Amino acid sequence: MDPESVCFMAREIIILRRLDHPNVMKLEGLITSGASGSLCLIFEYMARDLAELIAAPTIKFTEAQIKCYMQQLLRGLNHCHSHGVLHRDIKGSNLLIDCNGNLKIGKFGLATFFHPNQTKDLSWKKEKDFGFCLV
Structure with missing residues (x-):
């Protein structure tokens, strides 16, 4: 795994x-492979994302939905x-919908922490050993 991917994945896990x-999507577990050096995140099953549903010509949302x-x-x-x-x-592609119509926010790879009283801008920063990371 390249350093940039490690940085994003570590932040997402935390x-x-x-x-x-x-x-909010629930992280169910992690699986590692020593042979390939890969790490897989395990999430609950969600049938579709909102972008797919909006693009489907046969699906029309009601006002209540x-x-x-x-x-x-x-x-x-x-x-x-x-x-x-x-x-x-x-x-839309990061908002996942299950078969019962429950919406969950997913894909936190670009997410970052903040403090309500924070005065520092949230932006991209070049980090010495981790490629580009959000701070």
Whole structure:
């Protein structure tokens, strides 16, 4: 694994371990392979992402469904923000939907920590040994 991937994956693991909410993807476990040097993250099963559903010509959301998805998204974001986490990549393909219509925020690879009283800008920074990491 290249240093940049390690940096993103490590941050994602730390963030996912901090968050426990019905509208945030749950990290179920990790699998490592000594032979290939790879690390796989294991998540709960989610049937589709919101971008897929929006693009499907046969699916039309009702106003109630849209409100329900927005409410779930805002609840998940509120949980993230109240635990000092900014996702920084909210888009349809990162919002996962299960077969029961439950929405979960996923893919925290670009997420970062923040403090409510933080005055430093959140931006890209070149780190000596880890490639580019968000700080």
